[in-house]
Amino acid sequence: MKETRVIRIRESILAENAAKAEDLRERLSAHGVTLLNLMSSPGSGKTSLILRTIEALRDRYSIAVVEADIDSTVDADRIAAAGIPAVQIETGGFCHIEAAMMEAAVSGMDLDAIDLLVLENVGNLICTAQHDTGAHLSVAILSFPEGDDKPLKYPIMFRAADAVIVNKTDYGDLADFNLEAARRRVEVLNPGVPLIPLSCRTGAGVDAWIAWLEPRIRSSFPGASERRY
Amino acid sequence: MKETRVIRIRESILAENAAKAEDLRERLSAHGVTLLNLMSSPGSGKTSLILRTIEALRDRYSIAVVEADIDSTVDADRIAAAGIPAVQIETGGFCHIEAAMMEAAVSGMDLDAIDLLVLENVGNLICTAQHDTGAHLSVAILSFPEGDDKPLKYPIMFRAADAVIVNKTDYGDLADFNLEAARRRVEVLNPGVPLIPLSCRTGAGVDAWIAWLEPRIRSSFPGASERRY
Numbered sequence: 001m002k003e004t005r006v007i008r009i010r011e012s013i014l015a016e017n018a019a020k021a022e023d024l025r026e027r028l029s030a031h032g033v034t035l036l037n038l039m040s041s042p043g044s045g046k047t048s049l050i051l052r053t054i055e056a057l058r059d060r061y062s063i064a065v066v067e068a069d070i071d072s073t074v075d076a077d078r079i080a081a082a083g084i085p086a087v088q089i090e091t092g093g094f095c096h097i098e099a100a101m102m103e104a105a106v107s108g109m110d111l112d113a114i115d116l117l118v119l120e121n122v123g124n125l126i127c128t129a130q131h132d133t134g135a136h137l138s139v140a141i142l143s144f145p146e147g148d149d150k151p152l153k154y155p156i157m158f159r160a161a162d163a164v165i166v167n168k169t170d171y172g173d174l175a176d177f178n179l180e181a182a183r184r185r186v187e188v189l190n191p192g193v194p195l196i197p198l199s200c201r202t203g204a205g206v207d208a209w210i211a212w213l214e215p216r217i218r219s220s221f222p223g224a225s226e227r228r229y
Numbered sequence: 230m231k232e233t234r235v236i237r238i239r240e241s242i243l244a245e246n247a248a249k250a251e252d253l254r255e256r257l258s259a260h261g262v263t264l265l266n267l268m269s270s271p272g273s274g275k276t277s278l279i280l281r282t283i284e285a286l287r288d289r290y291s292i293a294v295v296e297a298d299i300d301s302t303v304d305a306d307r308i309a310a311a312g313i314p315a316v317q318i319e320t321g322g323f324c325h326i327e328a329a330m331m332e333a334a335v336s337g338m339d340l341d342a343i344d345l346l347v348l349e350n351v352g353n354l355i356c357t358a359q360h361d362t363g364a365h366l367s368v369a370i371l372s373f374p375e376g377d378d379k380p381l382k383y384p385i386m387f388r389a390a391d392a393v394i395v396n397k398t399d400y401g402d403l404a405d406f407n408l409e410a411a412r413r414r415v416e417v418l419n420p421g422v423p424l425i426p427l428s429c430r431t432g433a434g435v436d437a438w439i440a441w442l443e444p445r446i447r448s449s450f451p452g453a454s455e456r457r458y
Contacts, residue, residue, distance in 0.1 A: 041270045042354050042383060043375030070355060072381040093385055095324065095355040123382065124355055125271050126299060126324040145374035145397065146272030152301040153352065154271060156322055168374065174400065175374075 017131055021099035024134030031111035034218045037135035042123030044143040045167040047075045048200035050118050054084050056210045061115035061217060066105045068097045068122050075120060096127035099134045115219040129157040137216055143168040144175035151185035158189045163196060163212055170199040246360055250328035253363030260340035263447045266364035271352030273372040274396040276304045277429035279347050283313050285439045290344035290446060295334045297326045297351050304349060325356035328363045344448040358386040366445055372397040373404035380414035387418045392425060392441055399428040
């Protein structure tokens with residue numbers, strides 16, 4: 001009895017969120033904004049990847065960032081220091097971002113002035129992947145020190161991702177991370193998904209990430225409004 | 230309206246869980262079992278710390294392990310390979326362990342034959358800290374590559390912990406982790422909580438962890454049943 005009650009409420013909340021996310025995605029598309037949702041464990045390098053992305057694309061695109069954390073403005077401060085507008089969502093105890101929170105975050109923004117909006121989701125390899133934020137692109141980051149077995153343990157995340165970044169390759173052999181094993185494990189869950197190894201610290205591999213991302217920024221291609229989302 | 234509805238349900242579920250956790254804790258205490266709940270981000274070294282703990286204590290205590298993962302039996306297999314009984318909970322999409330899951334996990338165990346029962350919780354720095362598992366001891370692991378700012382971003386975890394392990398000290402300067410900064414941040418959240426730096430890879434510092442843990446194992450001290458829990 002109790003199980004059924006809880007599950008039904010969860011389903012209705014998820015359905016409500018999915019509808020809100022779809023509305024938000026359409027609204028952002030209409031303004032030519034591409035929303036990129038970055039997800040990973042705590043400390044995998046989401047903020048560092050955002051800083052590298054800003055560095056590579058800021059001359060050609062207008063970028064804004066939404067930072068989500070349980071508490072603190074540490075990350076938003078790092079983004080703001082790079083001269084990019086950043087909104088901080090403090091979630092309290094909340095473990096992921098939902099569409100309604102993103103709606104609130106974009107409510108004060110001039111959407112026509114933004115090409116790429118990056119959401120740094122809460123550091124969580126589970127709950128974030130289960131909730132549609134309204135993003136056009138969802139990207140998962142895994143890092144060398146976390147280990148190559150993570151796709152086996154957190155399959156929902158690796159199935160939900162449009163691309164998988166493997167960060168901190170500069171840790172090299174010290175991390176004992178088998179890139180080919182990780183690639184095989186991700187491929188089984190999400191056939192054809194690109195896996196992009198890079199190091200935000202050294203910059204190695206960041207060009208491959210930008211080469212994947214840039215053609216997916218709506219304002220970079222004609223007829224953007226014809227796309228599926 | 231909707232917010233209120235959701236919050237009430239959550240509160241009633243949490244209250245139900247807290248009552249179940251208290252019952253389980255008392256039952257385990259009555260059998261002389263100490264339940265240790267290990268929590269961290271994915272890849273911080275929970276399984277490695279369990280293996281080091283087994284190595285240090287297996288001659289003096291009878292140890293069993295409960296492994297919790299979204300999917301896979303990777304960790305339980307590592308524990309079983311060390312010759313220690315391991316039960317795997319596959320949570321499906323569930324992001325943390327609650328008391329009812331632990332009840333199910335211990336239901337087939339001969340509790341009188343166990344001194345130390347270790348729960349390796351799901352890799353999650355948020356949700357796990359918000360749910361009482363019935364454990365006597367809750368320990369958070371942070372690792373050098375994750376960064377020393379994590380207590381600022383995930384305060385609930387560091388407030389809930391009875392001890393904080395800082396693992397992967399062997400990454401050294403490469404990880405750019407300021408141990409004193411981490412210590413200050415944890416101290417603000419949880420005054421007096423011990424912070425124990427160690428490396429599961431090299432074994433350095435593991436003795437300090439064992440020195441903290443061993444006197445807290447119920448069967449190691451007389452009059453254990455008089456304790457608070």
